[in-house]
Amino acid sequence: MADNHGNTPAAWTAVGVAMVGFLVGGIALMLSPVSMVMFWIGIALGVAALPVFLVMSRMGLHHTSSHDSGH
Numbered sequence: 001m002a003d004n005h006g007n008t009p010a011a012w013t014a015v016g017v018a019m020v021g022f023l024v025g026g027i028a029l030m031l032s033p034v035s036m037v038m039f040w041i042g043i044a045l046g047v048a049a050l051p052v053f054l055v056m057s058r059m060g061l062h063h064t065s066s067h068d069s070g071h
Contacts, residue, residue, distance in 0.1 A: 010062040014053035021045030 006012075025042025028035045056062065 008062045010053050010056035010059075013056055014049045017052050018046050018049035021047075021049065 021042045021044070023042070024045060025039050028038035028042055031038070
């Protein structure tokens, strides 16, 4: 098993998608009146982070390259 601590394109992209989802959902809750459509879009983005990670991982983007390993 690779000791990459999540420093891969797949992990960073999934975290980015999840963060955008939380940001959209949080902004939606601060609006007056609360935008439930925007809130659920944020939820969907947060949930979509997992399939994004899995697809990118299957594409081989969750492995460190040989020059990053330090060995």
